[in-house]
Amino acid sequence: VLRNVKDVHATAPERGGLRLRSVGLSGIRKPLSIRRPDRVHELAATIRVGVDLPADRKGSDLSRNAEILAEVIDRTVQEPAESLESACSSIARELLSRHPSATQATVDAEATYFLRRGVSADRRSFEDFLLRAEARSFRASDGSLRLERSVGAEVVGMTTCPCAMETTRTLLEAQYPMLSDPGLKGMPMITHNQRNRTSLLFAFGEHGEVEADSIIAAIEAAQSSPTFAILKREDEGRVVTDAHRRPKFVEDVLRDLLASLPVRFPEIPDDVRIRASTVSEESIHKYNVEASHETTMGDLRRSHPS
């Protein structure tokens, strides 16, 4: 029936002259299975894909994007992928292959990810984290492809404010003079504490790898304390006490996280770019407090020589 239908996408646009940076799909939800050390995880991933569009073409053929996603992702339910990032990379490569007039493709994905965690072995249960991955593919004028990949995670933990802790000590000393006794020196004081959301993303070129679980561990170590689903009374007391022994501004969370990367990831090359951000949903304000930074592994190594 449809032999004579015009391919509208391939016609010239009425307003020519503009190569558009990105045309694609967003809000795509797919089940994506990845093989992890512990087991196969089935993620409910949210994905965005796009390619650039040459000036002489009215439309990008978007049904190809949906087909690529079906081929690359749907099949992981039978044959798990290595990681969220490896699936993004396959899609980014395939996008350039099936959009011959495009010169770059981008793929972003995120998914809730569960790991068993606990204050002790008998308190373990699944905690939720957010995995993030991006892949960008570029076609050079000689037809060769280059790939950039990002891998990251977002972790919810806890921060306790170091500033209010100093102030409350002074305020309470006025009422309880015994507080100034050397025997109580260093005892953690009351302060405000809150839910903190910290994310870290590594942007690689062709080479380099990083394990999502290690990113999550690095973030948890930089917060005042990780948080847990199961806390019996004594556990709760210990988490609170530990968090108050490591009071941190968002500035501290970010700096401690960044400073830890050269030690935790000695194998990651200097040219790998790092994006980190952290948000504390303040208990004493209706608004949030946040900090963000961008740098490279090389710069971090120079700032924090071991």
Add this chain to the structure above:
Amino acid sequence: VLRNVKDVHATAPERGGLRLRSVGLSGIRKPLSIRRPDRVHELAATIRVGVDLPADRKGSDLSRNAEILAEVIDRTVQEPAESLESACSSIARELLSRHPSATQATVDAEATYFLRRGVSADRRSFEDFLLRAEARSFRASDGSLRLERSVGAEVVGMTTCPCAMETTRTLLEAQYPMLSDPGLKGMPMITHNQRNRTSLLFAFGEHGEVEADSIIAAIEAAQSSPTFAILKREDEGRVVTDAHRRPKFVEDVLRDLLASLPVRFPEIPDDVRIRASTVSEESIHKYNVEASHETTMGDLRRSHPS
């Protein structure tokens, strides 16, 4: 041109026999001006309206709803309404008037609302709250109308956990024996504290009024502490200390709020229904803790005789 177009809404539905409970519009955004003691507030309200639909009619004439909203709400920009609730009531009445085959109409609205607040007179700035209002109109078989109206608010404040405070005291006493000294008895101890979101709604019949600002004040008084935009160092210390002197579970916030209503609102009749709920975005967990209750002013008076 359109004289001969069929009124599709007025035709009989293919699948008859069902009077639908509610057909209407949602996600409508409108500027709504209300006259308050301090000044005229222009709210950016989000509104939902609906009426029931008789079994013999295919469609509700929804463009009438949009016209009513334009007439009632749009004109408040020139001539402010008394309250969000009075605007909802006018709409609910008008819905039944212009949907002659409907027997009940519902209107829900919510809007961010700003009040100047501060720990002290020179620290005042605008804090954001959420106003809520509902109106339901009913047409009796004799054609008379009855109106039910709800007025409420949601307030973000702070809770500090009373349980962890006991545990940390015990844990810290093991390390700092001096803590058990009677001179430190009653000193607030470290605990987890977090953002708390509490809402309260009064459902009136034809009669009765309540001031939104009083609802907000009642909620703030029931939390461990209100929260503030501007807190210089000493203010912050005082807010933290005050909050730790009033540690509260969500259960306590809810009960203290409900118990305060007979005293705060002596003029509200016994048959007024009360809905209250509270959510603490726990700092030590990735999930929230919440409590909710429904009752009447009469039951509250019987439970908490003054």
Add this chain to the structure above:
Amino acid sequence: VLRNVKDVHATAPERGGLRLRSVGLSGIRKPLSIRRPDRVHELAATIRVGVDLPADRKGSDLSRNAEILAEVIDRTVQEPAESLESACSSIARELLSRHPSATQATVDAEATYFLRRGVSADRRSFEDFLLRAEARSFRASDGSLRLERSVGAEVVGMTTCPCAMETTRTLLEAQYPMLSDPGLKGMPMITHNQRNRTSLLFAFGEHGEVEADSIIAAIEAAQSSPTFAILKREDEGRVVTDAHRRPKFVEDVLRDLLASLPVRFPEIPDDVRIRASTVSEESIHKYNVEASHETTMGDLRRSHPS
């Protein structure tokens, strides 16, 4: 260390006299594996649980809730549950067992759910749906338990407006008189069409079952058309044409869905309660149009005798 710590939850509340309706946790994210005809699905479920709290007890022991979730849900990763609903039922039962002073427990859960779908066998790919389940357990005065369970789904599809189709025909006939020719009678005309989101929930007592996939199929059949991830040009044309041949108001979607239930689910008892709602994200308005209804299978059978 903690032998002497007071159990704060078990103390009497300062403001007694109120049995609170519900105290619990919300926003809990867990991986939940269910065994389906096609394969084991791992869902990323969002869960809320709560129990009532007697008047003489200050706090509900919420760490028990987290333990129950860990025991019931976490283990499904090894040993898949039968359904989202069966997991909710197990949790609701266990909540009453470990909260001996509670008389009712509620569990709500929802999760994205993927099914392979397509306009034809070679266009199949994963489409996303939303599963919903609820369980309520009640303890009678003789100690016996009663359970109520709800099972439902939300499906995104498409609606085309039947009213605008009549109007555009009349408007275009003025310009194209040939349109009135009998040879074009019944040809679908242009109208506005949009994303529609419809949900259906069955509330059972102790007995009765319904398959989530059948709920999804019932909803898809009631919309103007299902929607698909992969549509090549001809497929797209057919989906658009089919949808324009079944123009539907939200009122029609709701009535057609409800009318289909007695035929599709002959085995579901008369006392099962039905909640259905539908929202069209209008393309010609910035707001949504919606309809909702509540009824029982018995009432539907009486309204639509077969």
Add this chain to the structure above:
Amino acid sequence: VLRNVKDVHATAPERGGLRLRSVGLSGIRKPLSIRRPDRVHELAATIRVGVDLPADRKGSDLSRNAEILAEVIDRTVQEPAESLESACSSIARELLSRHPSATQATVDAEATYFLRRGVSADRRSFEDFLLRAEARSFRASDGSLRLERSVGAEVVGMTTCPCAMETTRTLLEAQYPMLSDPGLKGMPMITHNQRNRTSLLFAFGEHGEVEADSIIAAIEAAQSSPTFAILKREDEGRVVTDAHRRPKFVEDVLRDLLASLPVRFPEIPDDVRIRASTVSEESIHKYNVEASHETTMGDLRRSHPS
């Protein structure tokens, strides 16, 4: 009391060496009054502010940010600002003034904005749009300040797909041969159409202005049709017909919008940067289709010589 309290923010960080790019507040809600041609609008703005933090300082003094917001924004309720953007600029300047060790400050704000619109003069009512503004201030080594400002808007309208329109014509011609008659040539055919969300942002240096209402008008003109709150039956038919006479891919919306800017804004200098993006919430898919571009006014003028 607090004379002896340590200023924790001013101490050296434990992990030195890193100047953080941005530390600040987000999710701040404030009432902001702006004077517009038609009337004073009170916006409920959502604001984010941040400054960089030198390597030798532990914390940014965030209470200063809250004070600046209170001073600049809260007072607009008495004395309206010129625009959302002018308020952002004042804040950005003040941030550098009160954070003497910072070298750059950023302010982002957005707010719902209402304009009276209608298909005709007697159908006018308030339609909601989104205003966006950003300001960046930079301190040079000689102490001088430089300011960059962005002004933009997001508009919800409608798109109709040009590709499906070709396909459905061919499909329907098979059933209605009369459709091929030259007398029906050019008649708009059925296709899928949907809610479209398009945004446009101009980034100025020190000089240049643009009226938010003109940005909104430019976006509305680039969509297949604007959308309206009030549409009586004939209006609805006309909006649908007009939209089907201007079928557009997201690619077309973006290109038409960008191509219109040199004509609509002849006074805007060549070095002004332009960011534009558009999302169609597809009626035939569960996912969205989107396009985005970044360019300068100068490049647009070269691509589209008048």
